[in-house]
Amino acid sequence: MKNKKSFLPLIITLLPIFYGLILWTKLPVELPIHFNINGEVDRYANKVWIIIIWPIIATLLHLFLIIYRTKIVARSQNNKMHTIISWSIPLGTNILLSYIFAYGLGSHINITSILLPTIGILFIALGNYMPKTQRNRFVGIRIPTALNNDVNWFKTQRIGGLMFVVGGFMMIGGGFLGMISEFWTIASMIVALVLITVIPIIYLIRSSHKA
Structure with missing residues (x-):
């Protein structure tokens, strides 16, 4: 099997x-x-x-x-x-x-009307399982601070998973709105990438300072 x-x-x-x-x-x-x-x-x-x-x-x-x-x-x-x-x-x-x-x-x-929703669906699927992943160097958000210990890891994956889901929905919307104006294609990609890459790092840094 x-x-x-x-x-x-x-x-x-x-x-x-x-x-x-x-x-x-x-x-x-x-x-x-x-x-x-x-x-x-x-x-x-x-x-x-x-x-x-x-x-x-x-x-x-x-x-x-x-x-x-x-x-x-x-x-x-x-x-x-x-x-x-x-x-x-x-x-x-x-x-x-x-x-x-x-x-x-x-x-x-227009290929963006197909490609962006496809990537968005992938991000949503990954985001749903990220908070459940164990610490590793292959999948998940693997910034050095997150790899230091399990607490940092799960904090990063939890907020990262949420951002992946939000970013995924934004890409799906941007793909359809992109058929009206290319502005929405570019805007949705930029915002989604910022959410996915920047927000988890900021969250982890701020939570580390509070601790």
Whole structure:
């Protein structure tokens, strides 16, 4: 059963190869590989790289995380957080490549309206489990002060988890509002990143002084 659970994400990560080959003759020779902040394409790559090589690289990265988790990180430690992070690779690969294929077929939807909500959902999922993680150097907010002891660790993860959830909802809203104005895309990203990176540090410093 455990092997099946590890093997399924690898198969899903490789799925874009199969539906990419099905669409091969309909897709242009070059597909978009990078978009600017306005959601406009500013770099292209040969479809061989995108359809075949990209999923293979993503699969190897996912395989590395599986090996790292089983060989270096204790299996019983922060299992749910590791599961969320490992699934982000196959799901993210399929979402991004599906969008690129749709773009190549003529559906020019702004990528920020898809990418930001996807990242937002990931942040919300991570934020829900962060307060429950044990002290480690692989997942969670791993600033030096938080790694010093369990008290600091749980304080940081508790406020950090809340900020991840709030930031995640902001990114989801920014993704949809970004279809109206790019201002909301940029604003939601900046505010979310400040909440996630700065607030936990300030909170930990202030609580340390009070103690």
